[in-house]
Amino acid sequence: VMFGSNKQSDGGGAYSAPVVQGTVVQGEPVAQHVPVPVPMPMPMPSAPAYDETPLTAGPSSTDFNGYKGEIQGQKFNDVPFAIAFVVHLIVMLYFLVAYAVGGGQGGDGNYYDYTGVAYFVSVCGVFATGLSTVALGFMMKFSNILVKMALFFSIGLSLGVGIMGLLSGQILMGVMGLVSFAFGICYAYFVWGRIPFAAANLNTALSAVKSNMGLAGVAYFFLFVAFGWSIWWSVAAGGAMNGMGSGILFLFLVSYYWTHQVIQNTVHVTVAGVIGTWWFVPDEASSCCSPALKDSFVRATTYSFGSICFGSLLVAVVQALRTLQHMLRENDDFNFLVCIIDCILACIESIIEYLNTWAYVYVGLYGYSYLEAGKNVITLFQNKGWTTLITDDLAQNVLLMMSVGIGLVSGLVGLVVAAIDKDIFAGIGYDDAGAVGFFVGFLVGFVLASILMSVVGSAVNTVIVCFAESPAEFEANHPQLSAEMRSAWQSAWPVECANY
Numbered sequence: 001v002m003f004g005s006n007k008q009s010d011g012g013g014a015y016s017a018p019v020v021q022g023t024v025v026q027g028e029p030v031a032q033h034v035p036v037p038v039p040m041p042m043p044m045p046s047a048p049a050y051d052e053t054p055l056t057a058g059p060s061s062t063d064f065n066g067y068k069g070e071i072q073g074q075k076f077n078d079v080p081f082a083i084a085f086v087v088h089l090i091v092m093l094y095f096l097v098a099y100a101v102g103g104g105q106g107g108d109g110n111y112y113d114y115t116g117v118a119y120f121v122s123v124c125g126v127f128a129t130g131l132s133t134v135a136l137g138f139m140m141k142f143s144n145i146l147v148k149m150a151l152f153f154s155i156g157l158s159l160g161v162g163i164m165g166l167l168s169g170q171i172l173m174g175v176m177g178l179v180s181f182a183f184g185i186c187y188a189y190f191v192w193g194r195i196p197f198a199a200a201n202l203n204t205a206l207s208a209v210k211s212n213m214g215l216a217g218v219a220y221f222f223l224f225v226a227f228g229w230s231i232w233w234s235v236a237a238g239g240a241m242n243g244m245g246s247g248i249l250f251l252f253l254v255s256y257y258w259t260h261q262v263i264q265n266t267v268h269v270t271v272a273g274v275i276g277t278w279w280f281v282p283d284e285a286s287s288c289c290s291p292a293l294k295d296s297f298v299r300a301t302t303y304s305f306g307s308i309c310f311g312s313l314l315v316a317v318v319q320a321l322r323t324l325q326h327m328l329r330e331n332d333d334f335n336f337l338v339c340i341i342d343c344i345l346a347c348i349e350s351i352i353e354y355l356n357t358w359a360y361v362y363v364g365l366y367g368y369s370y371l372e373a374g375k376n377v378i379t380l381f382q383n384k385g386w387t388t389l390i391t392d393d394l395a396q397n398v399l400l401m402m403s404v405g406i407g408l409v410s411g412l413v414g415l416v417v418a419a420i421d422k423d424i425f426a427g428i429g430y431d432d433a434g435a436v437g438f439f440v441g442f443l444v445g446f447v448l449a450s451i452l453m454s455v456v457g458s459a460v461n462t463v464i465v466c467f468a469e470s471p472a473e474f475e476a477n478h479p480q481l482s483a484e485m486r487s488a489w490q491s492a493w494p495v496e497c498a499n500y
Contacts, residue, residue, distance in 0.1 A: 068469050069376055072367035078306030083311040085262060088255060092236050099239020103226035115426040116312060117234050120437065121444055123417055125227040128410045128445035132223070135402050136216070137457065140206050143398075144199040150397035151191075153404075155184040172339055191394060197492035198394035200485045204396075205459035207481060208278045209271075214288040218270055219455045222263045226451050229259050230444055253320035254313075260447055261319075264454050265360055269300040269308060271458035272364025279466040282477050296364065304363050305408040307370035311356045318349040361458075361465045377465065383494075384468050395460045398451040407446030414441020 076082075134260060139146060163178025164170075210217055237252040273296030276286040285292035300308065322345045325338060358381075359374035418424055418437025425436050467474060467485065475482040 005170035069362055069368070069380075070232060074303055074367075074449050076303055077308060077367075077369040079309045080135070081309040081313060082306035084257070084313075088258070089334065092232065092255060094302060095236035095240045096232055099236060099243065102174045110171045116421070118231055120414065120417060120424055120440065121227075121231050121234060123166040124414050124441040124444040125196055125230065125448060127413050128406055128448045129220075129223060129227070130408050131409060131445075132449045133147075135406060135449070136452060136456070137399070139202075139402065140210065143202040144195070146197045146401075147195050147202065150184050150394065150401045151184075151188045151195075153401045154397060155181060155188060158184050176339075192392065194492040196488040198398075201460050201463055202395045202398065202428065202456070204463050204478075204481050204485055205275070205456055206329050207478075208275045208463070209455060209459050211282070211286045212274050212288070212290060212293060214290065214293040215271055215274060215455050215459075217288070218293070219267055219452050222267050223448055223451050226260060226263050226448055227444075229263070230447065233259070234440075239286075250320055253323050254466060255258060257311055257319040258309075258316035262308055264357065265312050265453055266300050266305075266452050267451060268295045268458040269304055269361045269364040271455055272296075272361045272462045273299065275459050275462040276365045276466060279463075279477070280470070280473050299367065300364065307363050307368075307373070308360070310370040311352075311359060314352050315356065318352065321345055322349065327491045357461055358465070361462050364462070365465070380465070380468060386468060396457060399457045403446055403449040403453050406449035407442045409446020410449075411442030414438055414444075434468050 016416045037082070069093050080252075158177055158180035160177070162174050162179075162181055165174030165177050168176075233252070233256050237256070241249060241252065270293075274290070277290075277292035284290060307350040322342065325342050325345060355374050355378075359370060362368050362373035362377045363370065368374075414437040467489075471482070471486070474485075
């Protein structure tokens with residue numbers, strides 16, 4: 001499901017009504033043979049609030065006026081990246097068959113048994129799935145409180161890192177943790193007044209998700225896909241590295257992170273299409289299995305799949321490099337250099353993920369290619385003067401807190417399972433079941449929870465983009481939520497949201 005604007009030109013660049021699934025949505029009056037006045041509770045401003053001449057996304061984006069996207073034709077975007085992803089899955093399938101079905105014999109002639117790994121991942125995955133379901137219901141009831149808890153969580157996490165660093169003799173890590181703790185306190189002080197703003201965004205997003213609970217079904221589907229991929233990857237990668245050596249570890253890490261990024265971003269694009277329809281035509285997106293859900297899912301897995309694979313690969317490469325860098329920390333001679341490299345990689349990862357967050361909203365709403373979507377949505381925020389506003393990630397902090405919490409609890413479950421069966425990882429050559437159990441349990445729980453939390457996160461981001469483009473339609477279709485959002489936004493950002 002995508003929406004855009006009819007290109008009904010009157011020679012002066014007049015506003016044109018958005019279209020959702022071929023239906024003209026009432027917004028500003030549209031020229032017809034018999035003019036019919038449409039009352040608008042919130043008339044759109046006649047001129048940009050921050051720039052008399054709107055920016056454009058560049059010569060390649062001739063259909064983007066700098067303020068509102070337009071629906072793109074049904075075409076497959078970024079096809080080479082989709083092909084590369086499918087080929088990579090075929091290669092992983094070969095390794096799975098060769099080392100699981102084929103007997104699991106390593107290059108050293110030893111037989112490796114992966115049944116313990118599969119059982120362990122299954123237990124942790126089932127537990128994380130159930131806990132994620134409970135967490136989603138909890139978030140729908142306590143959004144305001146959770147925003148405050150997330151602030152304290154980030155501050156406490158920094159303090160914990162600082163104390164652990166000092167106690168373990170890692171002075172640099174301890175100092176950085178304490179500095180982050182101090183900055184966290186200052187940050188909480190300055191953003192405390194913006195908590196209602198974040199809670200309003202979260203509440204609107206949750207309301208949209210509750211009206212389209214089929215999105216939870218999509219998330220659960222991909223949750224089980226991710227669950228199956230975790231088992232698939234652990235068997236295929238473990239067997240391949242036992243037989244071919246650890247020199248190919250980086251490629252397998254890219255494979256693992258790339259697939260999980262594709263899963264998360266497919267959910268992101270699907271949610272964006274459904275929430276966009278709910279924003280403009282709530283009757284088309286107000287049931288569990290609405291047409292909006294079906295069309296958005298089909299488009300995300302076909303026409304926009306190449307764009308999803310493109311951006312996901314960029315993040316996966318950086319994540320794989322960071323994982324390798326973490327392994328180098330065991331060498332005390334290069335602690336400072338390793339820390340610097342980690343900071344650089346973390347910054348690169350944050351930048352790419354930040355761009356992906358907004359680019360995939362436009363991919364889901366209008367069907368742009370990956371690069372075009374990124375340019376267009378950033379141009380929109382620049383024209384609105386919202387480049388500072390969109391950096392406010394209080395709502396996203398809640399989602400991260402929930403994912404980390406579920407990961408930690410899942411890690412504890414893994415620790416218990418490993419303690420009960422100390423030989424559960426003996427089949428692949430690991431004797432220290434406790435440490436491996438906690439790490440694998442945390443990884444499985446965190447990844448699976450992140451996919452489910454991404455439904456709400458995608459809805460929050462889509463709400464922000466839609467509010468930037470079309471606040472009048474929101475006021476007409478959801479007046480109570482609109483009033484709450486306008487009040488919270490104008491209180492937190494009086495200059496940027498003066499015209500809302």
